[in-house]
Amino acid sequence: xxxxxxxxxxxxxxxxxxxxxxxxxxxxxxxxxxxxxxxxxxxxxxxxxxxxxxxxxxxxxxxxxxxxxxxxxxxxxxxxxxxxxxxxxxxxxxxxxxxxxxxxxxxxxxxxxxxxxxxxxxxxxxxxxxxxxxxxxxxxxxxxxxxxxxxxxxxxxxxxxxxxxxxxxxxxxxxxxxxxxxxxxxxxxxxxxxxxxxxxxxxxxxxxxxxxxxxxxxxxxxxxxxxxxxxxxxxxxxxxxxxxx
Numbered sequence: 001x002x003x004x005x006x007x008x009x010x011x012x013x014x015x016x017x018x019x020x021x022x023x024x025x026x027x028x029x030x031x032x033x034x035x036x037x038x039x040x041x042x043x044x045x046x047x048x049x050x051x052x053x054x055x056x057x058x059x060x061x062x063x064x065x066x067x068x069x070x071x072x073x074x075x076x077x078x079x080x081x082x083x084x085x086x087x088x089x090x091x092x093x094x095x096x097x098x099x100x101x102x103x104x105x106x107x108x109x110x111x112x113x114x115x116x117x118x119x120x121x122x123x124x125x126x127x128x129x130x131x132x133x134x135x136x137x138x139x140x141x142x143x144x145x146x147x148x149x150x151x152x153x154x155x156x157x158x159x160x161x162x163x164x165x166x167x168x169x170x171x172x173x174x175x176x177x178x179x180x181x182x183x184x185x186x187x188x189x190x191x192x193x194x195x196x197x198x199x200x201x202x203x204x205x206x207x208x209x210x211x212x213x214x215x216x217x218x219x220x221x222x223x224x225x226x227x228x229x230x231x232x233x234x235x236x237x238x239x240x241x242x243x244x245x
Contacts, residue, residue, distance in 0.1 A: 003036070003108050004232040005115040005142035006173065009123045009133060011157035015149045016178040016209070018056045020223070021118040024145075025063040027224045028114060036112040037064055039075040040101040040136055041120055041127055044082030052080060056118065076104035085120055086129050096128040101136050114232045117142060123161050134168050143173040143231055148197075150179040150208065152189040155196055162201060173231040174206035176223075181211060 008021045021037065028035040037060040045052035057071045057078070064074075071078070077096060079088035085096050108115045117140065119125070119133040126132055137144060144165055148158040158175060165172050175197065183190045198205060207222040 003105075003110070003112055003115050004229075005038075005105075005117050005140065006228065006232050007117045007119060007133075007137050007140065007142045007144050008147060009119040009137070009144055009161070010147040011122060011154065011161045012149060013121050013125075014180065015147045016180040017118055017147050018059055019180065020145070020147050020176055020178060020209075021116050022059050022063040023221055023223045024228055025060070025116050027221075027226065028116070028228055029063075030224060031227075031229070033114060033229055034112040035064070036069075036108040036115040037061075037074050037118070038105045038108065038115050039118045039120070040104060040133075041077040041079070041085045041096055042075040043079045043085055043088040043120065045078070045080050052078075054078060060118065073107050076100055084126050086126050098128045098131055101127060101131075102139050105140070114229060115142075123164050134164065134170065137170050138168060141171075143171040143234060145173050145206070145231075146175045146203075148175055148177050150177040150190050150193060150210075151183065152187050154189070154193055155200070158197060159200060162203065171234065172203045173234070174204040175201065176207045176209060177205060178209045179211040183211065 008017050010017045025035050025037055039056060042054050042056055045054045057075050060074050061069060061071060077100060079085060079092060081088040081091050089096050105115060120127060123134050124132045127136060146161055148154045162172060194205060194208060206226060209221060
């Protein structure tokens with residue numbers, strides 16, 4: 001049986017996709033689920049003692065338990081510049097392999113029960129010269145988890161992402177509102193965004209993550225109370241836009 005999965009996408013860059021992906025992996029571990037991590041393409045490295053290091057991959061690898069899983073199994077395509085993948089690849093005289101974006105996940109089949117897939121940028125951010133994450137998500141057929149920034153402006157960004165998903169018949173598990181940095185005390189939207197989105201969305205808000213500076217507190221996160229395997233089992237989309245079994 002093909003491994004099930006969840007695709008973590010965002011309404012923008014820097015909204016906390018990797019943070020959420022890592023926490024979902026840790027939550028699945030806590031629930032006794034064999035879990036893998038996959039990032040079809042990654043950009044933006046820094047120089048480490050042994051060569052280039054991609055922070056996203058290091059965090060995903062650590063969440064899986066360390067170096068037992070080579071980074072090429074987590075991300076088969078890696079580029080140095082912190083730019084959109086096709087642009088970063090072009091700088092290196094390469095191109096992003098669209099087939100490998102999809103085929104690279106096959107290594108996990110039979111090894112794990114569910115794969116947490118982290119996209120690059122937002123749903124329509126380019127992954128190749130002609131394709132976005134939405135195209136890969138359509139072929140993988142995994143439900144989307146949309147990470148949105150808990151701040152002013154998130155309503156428009158979130159609704160546009162959901163509209164883009166709906167127009168492509170992509171299943172959406174729900175929304176996670178994340179506060180990647182401490183909120184501005186003057187930003188009242190952090191208290192009103194939830195209600196406004198609930199009034200306008202056909203998919204649920206799964207969790208609200210306030211900024212936490214202390215890692216020891218992370219297991220108090222609401223992400224650890226969600227049955228992620230149940231969402232990963234669902235693929236169909238009903239008329240309401242919600243997932244169906």
